[in-house]
Amino acid sequence: MFKKQNEFQILKSLGRDSYPTQRQLSNDLGVSLGKINYCLKGLIEKGFIKVNNFRNSNNKIQYSYLLTPKGVVVR
Numbered sequence: 001m002f003k004k005q006n007e008f009q010i011l012k013s014l015g016r017d018s019y020p021t022q023r024q025l026s027n028d029l030g031v032s033l034g035k036i037n038y039c040l041k042g043l044i045e046k047g048f049i050k051v052n053n054f055r056n057s058n059n060k061i062q063y064s065y066l067l068t069p070k071g072v073v074v075r
Helices: 002-016 022-029 033-046 069-074
Strands: 049-053 063-067
Touching: 002 022, 002 033, 002 063, 002 069, 022 033, 033 049, 063 069
Parallel strands: none
Antiparallel strands: 049 063
């Protein structure tokens, strides 16, 4: 139950801003960073989001989380 609720909240957040960090999502949703990571992996596996990294960025570990059409429908 809580996982689905957290996943839904993440999808809503990504609908507003596709460039949040996992730490920002953690702070905004009031859950642990590990929980955010776990939920994001699940959403990627389900095809609701996809991940892109900023290859031209100086910060190579920065990622963007993009809603897929499937994720937009759920949101």
